[in-house]
Amino acid sequence: MENTMRSLIDRLGRFWSGRRAGRRATTLSLRPGHPVHQVSVAGDLNGWSYFGHPLQRSANGTWTITLDLAPGTYRYRFLIDNCVWVLDPDADAVSNADGGYDSVLTVESERPAPPVTDSASLAQELYA
Secondary structure, eight states: OHHHHHHHHHHHHHHHHHHHTTOEEEEEEEOOSSOOSOEEEEEGGGTTOSSSSBOEEOTTSOEEEEEEEOSEEEEEEEEETTTEEEOOTTSEEEEOTTSSEEEEEEEOOOOOOOOOOOHHHHHHHHHO
């Protein structure tokens, strides 16, 4: 029974890690110059859904969200109080098909860690 459970847990772990493979935790933030009630992000990263990704307000007035994104380039904007679109002041901006601008975020892929065969080989590499 214990071996069966261990096998199941191993298989589930491989399944979930495969689903997240290559994705990166990416934080977006905005500090509006005036008090606001809510901020959300919409863009390529969520099908331009206005309400799918609300940001959380911190005590210092900064709004943030951390998203799990695959490597690639994403266009997005922040929506303040469901009525005002703003660009991310910390990101580059590009023109869009509607004659306006979108912020741009590029998520880089992770570099794979170099293979390590055993601790003796690692010690030789570190102290050579």
